[in-house]
Amino acid sequence: MRKNNQDQSISKTQYAYEFLRTQILEGVYGPGQRIIIDQVAKELGASTIPVREAIRQLEVDGLIQYKPYSGAIVSVINEIEYIETLSVVAVLDGYATALSSRNMTDAHIEILQELNKQMEEALYQFEFEQFGVLNRQFHSTIYQECGNVFLQEEIRQAQQRLDRVRRSIFTFVPQRARQSIEEHANIIRLIQEKAPTNEIEETVRQHRINTLNAFKNRMNSGQNKME
Known part of the structure; x- marks a missing residue:
């Protein structure tokens, strides 16, 4: 009986987690917005306990943070x-990929294709954090073959800085994920054909800029909602 109660608690927590996560990813709860626990619990027809547990999980995901005197708020980028x-x-990354392109073997191409396939599966499952991890693996698989250790280290440091700002841009701009998969397929094709x-270099640079533009558009739309 005790085990059943525990399972039920986990189920309610997971339900609250999925609900809040969806609200954040779809922009219903915008950056900086306070999450009122009692209100969410009432909306879900649950107690505040699973909602608090869900918020703790979302804090680990980087989607929610606690602020003094405000409580739980949607993370601000x-x-x-x-x-x-x-x-x-x-x-x-554009320059590194250009350098790497002549060193990529058939084995590398297969790895890139598999990573892109896994990204598509992650997108289908709405696993945006995992999508972000696979995305980084995709690009690191390429630039590791550039033959320039200094360049590799600069990219790694820049990527770590991005991770501190937001674990995955795709949790914030999920619609960008599908476009990214298609652009990856084109990058693979260019490398494979020895373009x-x-x-x-231009294609990869534009690929990154497209993500940047999606981020800017999302930020602008979020600001317009609040005005």
């Missing part, structure tokens, strides 16, 4: 830092 860092990553390095 450092917009300027994100834009500046991703702009630099666009240039570095001119300048074309590869």
Whole structure:
């Protein structure tokens, strides 16, 4: 009996987690908005306990943070830092991919194709955090073959900085995920066909800029909602 009660508690917590996560990802709860626990519990027809547990999980995911005198709020992205860092990553990653393109083997191509397939599966399951992890693996698989240790380290440091700002941009701009998969397929094709390095560099740079533009558009739409 005790085990059944525990399972029921977990189920309610998971339900509250999925509800809040969906509300955040779809922009119903915008950055900086306070999550009123009693209100959410009432809306779900549950006690406050599973809602609090769900909020703790979302805090681990980076989607919610606690602030003094405010309680649980939807995480706010450092917009300027994100834009500046991703702009630099666009240039570095484009150049690194161009260098790597001539060193990529059939085995590398198969790895990239598999990662892109896993990203599609993660998207289907709405696992945006996992999608972000796979996305980083995709790009690191490429730039690790560039033959320039300094360049590799600069990209790694820039990526770590992005991770501190937001664990995964795809939790904030989920609609960008599908476009990213399609663009990855094009990058793989260009590498496989030994396309001119300048074309590869431009394509990868634009791929990163497309993510940046999606982020800017999301931020602007969020600001317009609040005005």
